[in-house]
Amino acid sequence: MNELRCPVAVRLLKLADGQQSDPVVAYLLAWSALEHVSCVVGEATGLRARFALHQNGVLRVRKEGGHKMPEIVLPRREDLLNRALKSVAPDACRDLILHPATRYLAGRIPLLDGRPVVSDAYRQHPRGVLDVGSTLDPRYPVWSFVDANALRRYAGGERSPELSNRLLEQIAEVLATIHRNLLGTCQEAKGENDTELAARALPLLVALVKALMDVGASAVSEEVQC
DSSP, rough: OOBBOOOHHHHHHHHHHHHTHHHHHHHHHHHHHHHHHHHHHHHHHTTOOEEETTTOBBBBBBEEEEEEEEOOEEHHHHHHHHHHHHHHOHHHHHHHHHHHHHHHHHHHOOOTTTTTOOTTTTOOOOOOOOGGOOOTTTTEEEOOOOOOHHHHHHHHHHHHHHHHHHHHHHHHHHHHHHHHHHHSOOOOSSSSSSSHHHHHHHHHHHHHHHHHHHHHHHTTSSOOOO
């Protein structure tokens, strides 16, 4: 089974490995590698740019500075990543779910302005990573999480495809939230502890990139259950 060729991702991971003293930069490099691999997987499975058409099938065109340009519909990054997640091999999926960083993120209490967000207005107890840009009021925080109860069931031997896929999607969303926080906050003290989070989650992110790089071109189009 041929391996997907992702030379850009390989180079980005090498750069990330050389930035261990700056986990934020390393994380951003590794995330770029993840987006590159997701594009490669998407292209291999037919998820790529396409022409925008009118209802009668005629190409849609826009004018730009006196020039006619065809309108193009680009796949969303979220869709590319979700498609890529479905191609993760079972062993790699298991390793990602049982990764120490996954357990850490599942039990972590989020921070806001340097203070733990222990509960919200609904008497819920957030665990995971606060989405700083979406948290408009500290009484109503928005956070991404890995379901701790589901993780315990998985660790205890429950390995149904539904549970496995859900946990892997949650892991990816937590990693994406960390990425959004890194790019969206000017001062770390205003939101999450970005440096600490980047350092703790980086090995998990790198493991996910490598898992996708190992996807075989002939198997990418099939949903591989964990």
